[in-house]
Amino acid sequence: MAGVLLTDLYELTMLQAYFVQGMNGNAVFECFVRKLPPQRNFLIAAGLEQVLEYLVGLHFSSEELDWLRESHRFRPEFVDSLAGLTFTGDVDAMPEGTVFFADEPILRVTAPLREAQLVESRILNLLHYETLIASKAVRSVLAAPDAQLVDFGLRRAHGAEAGLLSARASYLAGFAGTATVEAGRRFGIPIYGTMAHSYVQAHGDEASAFEHFARTQPENAVLLIDTYDTERAAHKVVALAAKLATQGIAIKGVRIDSGDLGEHARRVRTILDAAGLTALTIFASGNLDEHRVQDLVASKAPIDGFGIGTRMNTSADAPFLDCAYKLEEYEGRPRRKRSEGKATWPGRKQVYRCYDAAGLSTGDVLALADDLIPGTPLLQPVLRGGRPLAQRPGLAAARDRVKAELARVPEALRSLRESTPYTVDVALSVRALASRLDAQE
């Protein structure tokens, strides 16, 4: 979706400096989130698949090289050196769908310095967004585990890629599918759709709009009933269903998009049931997020599915994560950034997760990659020498992983409310290394 110049200028400026200095030793960078937003008890790693596609395809096109040359910002011999650049390094990462916490690396890049530096901006751009959305969407899944949740948010997602990747990330988190057609085509995600108010409005009257739509979508039509008066429209659906039934056409469901969704759903359910239309489903949408969904579920509103859009696709209550991509080691020597409030844990690290007898996770340890620590290591090799390892799990596997992970996080973390934080211990080896580096400067 975007070439190698989708990067910050300083990446190229630094690359040129490294080129001039002949610096290109082995570098280790790690991606992590410094701090969780108070509205999130845990995060879900996502976006790795897109990062790998990006790294495997990394190259400068001749148009991009020409543009760099003509910008007169760079030395010609440096631009020439970019012509053959590809990503030849290693990547270790948490599989997509893994639950993780603050300060835990979710991805580690080990590569010649220039390659590892160049890819910073786009790796963050991809990992940040999908992780943000998976971590938001999973909250609706927790709020309504039995309902059909559909991503409805393309129109207010932040651009084309956000539309596509939020469909992917929400499906990964447990949504049933998306309304975004291209996401269905590109990622194989189930797609869903109903009708718009404009469809009803374009027709002279609501009843004929419903009838035309149902006839062109036999078995599959979901009718939008709130354009004028929701309950009056429900009665029109009842009359239509009786008429179509004699011709073997069934209406699948109705959608309510405004007003008190729970109250309307109850009244509509009563109207439909009284006519024997118990199989006809009620779908709700309109300004929904996990809290409103939870309230509707708690009030036992007879709603079978929810269209969740804007607030999910923009992660509206926490629209960004404080993530970073930091140099942790260069030419075998650990590195530490000590900027105020932004100090990092140095060295090449691994995250170990411990479980109790019931299988619930009890805490993580942030350790050095070489430490011998009990627990399950979460970072796994995914790319070696620029080539993906064969056994890459797909989107379905990531979705399954989320389900399994949710069953293993402590109960308190599954609440929508802020819970007591999960324990992430920093191993003594890491602390000792940090102290040693601090003493050196």
Added chain:
Amino acid sequence: MAGVLLTDLYELTMLQAYFVQGMNGNAVFECFVRKLPPQRNFLIAAGLEQVLEYLVGLHFSSEELDWLRESHRFRPEFVDSLAGLTFTGDVDAMPEGTVFFADEPILRVTAPLREAQLVESRILNLLHYETLIASKAVRSVLAAPDAQLVDFGLRRAHGAEAGLLSARASYLAGFAGTATVEAGRRFGIPIYGTMAHSYVQAHGDEASAFEHFARTQPENAVLLIDTYDTERAAHKVVALAAKLATQGIAIKGVRIDSGDLGEHARRVRTILDAAGLTALTIFASGNLDEHRVQDLVASKAPIDGFGIGTRMNTSADAPFLDCAYKLEEYEGRPRRKRSEGKATWPGRKQVYRCYDAAGLSTGDVLALADDLIPGTPLLQPVLRGGRPLAQRPGLAAARDRVKAELARVPEALRSLRESTPYTVDVALSVRALASRLDAQE
């Protein structure tokens, strides 16, 4: 950046229903924002250029048609009918950079129903995001009109397109430029860059990192001085500047990215000035938004420029606008949606803006397009019969327009605080039409 299938499934489902019914009369849709977020006193229209590119290029590729056929969701003859579809309609819109308010249409599509319906999702996706970001970014411009503001937010923008379009929208709003290289290539926006902490860390010591960088970027190097200790680093810059001066190399500036930015800037300025480096600029970044920038300006912190990222690119305090694309007229007959809390003003509309003797705008009138109303009409023709009109203003013109518009909005609206709302009167003609339509159903 994305094909015609970047749309909601219901657009295609409705198109098929219209196809089956033979419905394709002339439809008028309007885009507007229902309500401004409390954090915005006005909005800035942006994204029109991308909408026009999309409409002019609209078509189904053979791969897209094949996929639709193979999805078995649609009738073959309907999919065939899409093969020749292009956008043949008209568009009227507020020029990019226009200040606007709630309920005011910023774009009107007049086209055969199927075309006008199909383009809903992507038009909103584009207009919403650029308008959101221009309206956010302009607040930093108001907070620091004399500083150099640079978009630093690619990494946490929501995907690739958000990175590119937020660079464009913030430049349109008055930013000096962006760090995103591809935005420079694609839109001709000035690009800026400094160095990352990793550059300093990869070197054995900070002083040699500074020296190497300055030598490869003579005249143009901005050194990041907060990796370890900001003031100690400033002294290293002083020593380096003296050394390089003898070789005719000047350092352009320093960047501070953490801690109390105002306090560090003051101390660093003192250190630099004491060494006679008065021309060396100080650039600040790190979690900035318009409020922090305004505070720094108010405290007279000696900061020449600001890198503003995440909070701008995600419009973090208001990450979406309540925008809509609604059918207002079909086959010459006005239409009105009456859903609870979401009723629309019907008919083909125009916005008229009135000014006082000093040139300040005093209020708008939302009228019917045919009304004779005093004031400047804001919607202008931009596309006729699917073809753009010749005199399309570019990005530079939009940027100039923002500057001119800011000079004409009432003083209170330019505050970062919530002001008393600007007056938008709904003309009697519009109200009467709404009443008439309500009485019909």
